[in-house]
Amino acid sequence: MSTIIDETCLDNMQSLLGDQFIDTLEFCLSEFERLESEVRMTIDSDLEAATRNAHSLKSNAAQFGAMSLSDVAREIEMALLANEVDKAKAQVDKLTEQVVASKAKLQQWLTSSV
Template sequence: MTTITIDESALEGMESLLGDQFADTLSFCCSEFQRLGSEVHANLGSDNEAAARHAHSLKSNAAQFGAQSLSELAQSIEHALNEGNADIAQQNSASIDQQVSGSVEKLQAWFATR
């Protein structure tokens, strides 16, 4: 089972910063999580440099919006690729879809309570 961790203080900070634009930005960010996760999978093994860039973007975006466990997973994939450990990156990427979907679900549930 995959543990999904959300940092609500990061979400509250972004909500405060973005004001009226928060809902649209959160929605876009959730779409980006899905796109970037797919790009990591698509490039892993064939273009590890691109996969590492997508993992880096996913790590940063997830961290900004409080998707802590997704950010940590993306970071582990990025680091493994940057260190030439494609096998470790492949193993870590096995749960990326679950992390993305679980994080999106929890972020949307959090927003629904606002």
């Protein structure tokens, strides 16, 4: 799966946040990792928490243009809501790959645009 970053979302967030944009983006990147880790840790023991973390990751990723990451998080969230736990678990490795790749692309964008 390729990693898709929608730079229009980043430009919009940068316009909206102004001087706070870089700090917010850096915080969001750390949140991607934290939320992915929470999904991984709770998917076997607390489906409600796993669903909540997948939902938060989906939303945060979409706000900052990490569309492919948002899509995988949405797939996990929807599978968990449908009680298709095995389907959700099958997406967790893809989620990890998307967090790593999306972070790299967003940091590259940040370096080239600032």
